[in-house]
Amino acid sequence: MEIRIVRGSATAPTEMASYDAALAEAGVHNYNLTHVSSVVPADATVEFVDTAPDLGAIGEGLTVVEARATSAARPVSAALAWGREEDGPGLFYEAGGEEPADRTRERVERGLEAGRELRDWSFPDTDSAAAHAAPDGGFATAVVLAVYGEGRPIR
Structure with missing residues (x-):
């Protein structure tokens, strides 16, 4: 399975419109998203795109x-x-907030370390991605997503 890391940021007049626009910048706005916790399957590849x-x-x-x-x-x-x-398997750690991107990135890196220690795993390499947005009279949204595989029909 291929997992792609995507990101986007946007501003718009409403909260939902800014979220939709950030998803559009990431290229995933025309899909229905199903959220999962943060475990990477052993057979997956992870690539920032x-x-x-x-x-x-x-x-x-x-x-x-x-x-x-x-x-x-x-x-x-x-x-x-x-x-x-x-x-082998791996982990994602995610965070968001009203703070600079470098602070949010530090939080996810600390979280990833805690998750690694909890499982007694050793990650030879780690990476991270961040997005940042500032309101301009409306709402601002920043997103970073790990997208598992490709689209599938909803049943």
């Missing part, structure tokens, strides 16, 4: 781990960190 390629038909479902923050008053950031055992 910034914006998702075509992942299937409009309206299909995508499985995601999502970091998100929205505000009308202050700048926001979202971050996602990940690490994997060599040829």
